[in-house]
Amino acid sequence: MNAPLAVRPLSAETAEADALLVAPSREKRRLQCYLALVLGDILSVCAGFGAIGYLFVGSSGFSDSLVHAQLILPIYLTLALYNGSYSIASLRDGWIGIFRAMVAMVIAMAVVVFVQFLIQPEADVSRSIFNGGAVAAMLAIAWTRLQLRSFVTWRCGANVMNELLIDDGGPQLALPGAIRVSAAAMGLRADLNDPHALDRLGLVLRNIDRVIVSCPASRRAEWAMMLKGANVDGEVLDDEVARLGAQGARVVGKHGLLLVSAGPLGLRDRAIKRIFDLTLAGLAIVALSPLLITVALTVKLQDGGPVFFMQKRMGRGNRFFNMYKFRSMTHALCDRDGNQSASKDDQRITRIGKFIRHTSIDELPQLFNVLLGDMSLVGPRPHATGSLAGEKLFWEVDMRYWQRHGLKPGLSGLAQVRGYRGATDHESDLLNRLQSDLEYLEGWTIMRDLQIIFLTLRVLVHERAF
Structure with a gap:
């Protein structure tokens, strides 16, 4: 026969409830x-x-x-x-x-x-x-x-919601604006066999809109079950989700599945971006046709070599495509694999090449890549497979590098308007632009593309454009 639960005086219960109140209702x-x-x-x-x-x-x-x-x-x-x-x-x-x-x-x-x-x-x-x-x-x-x-x-106040972070010995989490409490100090235990423990948690969670529990893996299941009946949005911290880059979760039968990859854009957004690309790229080619013809003739007359430089780059879905540029280097010394990044005093660059690289005119033929569907006006810049950051290949510096290829590469991107361009002499040179590219993937909007295009006009002539 189960032992009767201890009954406490009403005044004592009221006093304890007031003591466990961590936030007023919002x-x-x-x-x-x-x-x-x-x-x-x-x-x-x-x-x-x-x-x-x-x-x-x-x-x-x-x-x-x-x-x-x-x-x-x-x-x-x-x-x-x-x-x-x-x-x-x-x-x-x-x-x-x-x-x-x-x-x-x-x-x-x-x-x-x-x-x-x-x-x-x-x-x-x-x-x-x-x-x-x-x-x-x-x-x-x-x-x-x-x-x-x-x-x-x-x-x-500054935070319109009451968010509570319960620290029960798990990883430390920085959550600006959240109320942080220690499970040990508040007497909170993940014990599903003790109604008093459940009641105590309920008292702490009064007026709370969202609660996050940081605890060891062995106690996550118990905490999850306790939060399910707490009438609050509850989350349990699990760093495995971050390690896998999970974007969501679902249950199929008795199995839990983590969503670790998804296309950054849905069908509607892809259609909007494509129409935007075709319209602006087509108009740009028509408007810039006198400049394109003049540069093409100048490059041809420089040394009689081909007008365009074509190099294999990696695009959306980790697939290769041929990217076009106006040739800016001596034909015999062109580096088709991109094993050597151009430097400020690079002897391979021709006289006209210095000008078109400094003004970013050499990139204009990529407008045709946009029309062909290999590239977009805005997106992560495509890199040559042999590119190095310091002494490492780009993906050896940070494996998140491959995530950049979730979208079509662009003529310009968030990294470029922030000034992250040119040679990657140090690993930090890559990390700065990688972080910007990943940020762009996380929050695409057509208005942001327009903003990046306008900002690009300000950095067409750049001290690191060589």
Whole structure:
């Protein structure tokens, strides 16, 4: 027969619960911030439309423009609610919330225009007031949300969530903004046979939004089971996940599978990037055709050798392709395997070669690689297989090097606009650009590609371009 559990006085239980409280609740404060954002958006939409209507027509235009605001507000708020304009991510980063709100407003405008056309195609609607009011509303929303950042910080602090890190003898983890407690000091044990241990953990996890437990491998299963019933987002630290580079996990039957590789871009993103590449590369070739022809003739007249230098490089999926450049070295001394990186006073480089390398003009034929689908305008730069960093091959310096090939190589990339280009005399020269390439793979957006292209224009002429 099981022994009865010890019953403690209510006052003692209350005192212990208060002693184990590690953080005040932020849930209500987050709700207050969400409400403030909603009210701010409503006022901004009304103010934006009202101001434009009054400026264009006067008092009568003010009332008419408010009708537009009333039509667009329900649609906007519904879209904003579903696209995360009122979410933890938006509270953490105001610009994320502003971007999502702009997307919701643009879609809401399109819906209103479409419905208006279907219902009353002959309706006399002032396009200037509607469009101007929408733009003014978006500007007002952005301004209001930026002003509300101080309110969010006041109510929720720097970290809008309560994250708790329980140290039970596992690896040390740096988690900025998290509350760190010692399992031993708090009397927390991974013991599924002791209801008091479960109760004590529940008291500690009051008001906690996410908890991470760092413990030895032998106790991970027990901690995982305890967290499953704790009504909180729980994670158990396992460095094997980092060693394998796992990106997710799933269970098939009785087996656990770790996702260790996936294409960086989905079908939609690949299509957007490809259309972007074809459009800009085609326009660039047409616009730069006089320059391309002039350089080709100059290279040919220099020593009578071929205009283009073709070298085998490794591209997406670890597959080789032939990369084109204007030949900048004496034909007899061209290094097709890339075993020797070019140096500042390299005797192999011709006079015209020095100029086109210094101005990055020698890279322009890679626009044709973009049209052929071997390369992209933006991506990790392709390297010759024989390239060395110090005295080691690139992949011998860091095995993560192969991860760069998850995307098509690019004419320019994040590493290049940060100044990591030229000879790799030291291992650190490779590591700097590798880190930038991996960062680019983790967070691709078309806007980031545009930003990198504009920044590339600033570094076309570079002291390390030789």
